[in-house]
Amino acid sequence: MRISLEKAHQLLLSGHVVAVPTETVYGLAASIDRPGAIDKIFALKGRPADNPLIVHLANKEQISNYASAFPEGFFELADHFWPGPMTVVLPANKEMVPNQARAGLPTVAFRIPQHSLALALMEWVGPLVMPSANLSGKPSSTCKEHVEADFGSHFPVLDGGTCGHGLESTILVHKNGKWCIGRLGAIPPKAFAQVLGYTPVSLIEKSKPVCPGQFHKHYSPKAQLHLTDDPYGCSGVVVGFQDRSYPKASKVFNWGKLSQPQTVAENLYKVLRQLDQEGISEAWVDMDFPPEGLWLTIGERLSRASQRD
Ligand code: TXA
Ligand code: MG
Numbered sequence: 001m002r003i004s005l006e007k008a009h010q011l012l013l014s015g016h017v018v019a020v021p022t023e024t025v026y027g028l029a030a031s032i033d034r035p036g037a038i039d040k041i042f043a044l045k046g047r048p049a050d051n052p053l054i055v056h057l058a059n060k061e062q063i064s065n066y067a068s069a070f071p072e073g074f075f076e077l078a079d080h081f082w083p084g085p086m087t088v089v090l091p092a093n094k095e096m097v098p099n100q101a102r103a104g105l106p107t108v109a110f111r112i113p114q115h116s117l118a119l120a121l122m123e124w125v126g127p128l129v130m131p132s133a134n135l136s137g138k139p140s141s142t143c144k145e146h147v148e149a150d151f152g153s154h155f156p157v158l159d160g161g162t163c164g165h166g167l168e169s170t171i172l173v174h175k176n177g178k179w180c181i182g183r184l185g186a187i188p189p190k191a192f193a194q195v196l197g198y199t200p201v202s203l204i205e206k207s208k209p210v211c212p213g214q215f216h217k218h219y220s221p222k223a224q225l226h227l228t229d230d231p232y233g234c235s236g237v238v239v240g241f242q243d244r245s246y247p248k249a250s251k252v253f254n255w256g257k258l259s260q261p262q263t264v265a266e267n268l269y270k271v272l273r274q275l276d277q278e279g280i281s282e283a284w285v286d287m288d289f290p291p292e293g294l295w296l297t298i299g300e301r302l303s304r305a306s307q308r309d
Contacts, residue, residue: 002144003156005121011156012125017041019133019147020121021160022113024085024168024186025140025269026147027056027130029121032066035098038129042100044151046136051212052103053129054087054169057112058122066108066127068093071174073196080195083114085169085186089210101129103212111169117160132168137217139269139305142166146273166266167297172200173210182211184297186265204300218304223275224282225306231286239271240286253283261294268298272305 003011008018012031017040020029028045030037032055042049057063060078067090077088092108102108113119122128132140133147141147142163148155170185172192181189181202193199203210228234231241235248241264242254255271256263275283285302289295 001154002159008158009124019157022115022118024165026133028133029128029130032127050103053101053131054109056128066096076195082112087111087169087171089173139219139272142269184300188293219301220305221272221276223280226284227287229288234284237280237283
């Protein structure tokens, strides 16, 4: 249910949870000063208590209240990439960041989103703790209708239209003196080299991921996805490119052109959700795209989405 900025402000301050748009995906927001509302987020999503949430801020000045240390390079990263789809994990000021938001960790993840409604709301309410606005394990929400599909048509949504990026933020973690990628996202790893002087390496493949969310099932529609890098091998229901033909396909869900990874990213969760809306039980996904830039994130999300429990 669409609500005004005023209503969102009022609900958040009275300890309720509302959905808030960002430039990446919609978030399920609680005020950082309402621990009871933070508990509600975990209950609503069915989110495991060991998976911490991101603290969203309106401006860089607010961070000094909530973080206790700033590793080398942090301020340069913040100046260059905020507001924007970068999340940075820092040592927490434990007194200021509720334990359940951090899942008991001594660190906390921060982000300043680039969305005028989210920023206006946080200037008013203060920092918001928010995970993506989807049921745990399911594809994220990139529009109001997705949020309502997961949480009901009466769930309060600050409607900011369709999210521009369509993929979650890139998470950076500082380890052994260097910034590393904890989760691939809307900013490709190479883009950080212009600020850091090196491309952060990925910690995702390691047996013990640094972002607890990487342990859990994610982004999955009910439909079983079969990933293939042979477009001509795709048959039956196919998720693929507008400018490719799939001779053996009975139906194609197209997410855009191969030349436009940003459009594919924007459509990714919408297409995964459409499979479920149309009751599709299995689909072949065309993975024949280059392993670089935004495609790295798109490929990672699809690979996670195809995993069964
Ligand atoms: O774009 C985004 O980041 C969106 C929008 C709403 O801002 N949010 C989002 O939140 O994707 P969520 O909860 O779906 O994913 C947060 C990820 C999880 O993988 C979690 O484990 C990780 O951030 N995370 C949070 N706090 C952390 C910490 N202290 N250390 C390492 N990873 C952390
Ligand atoms: Mg999520």
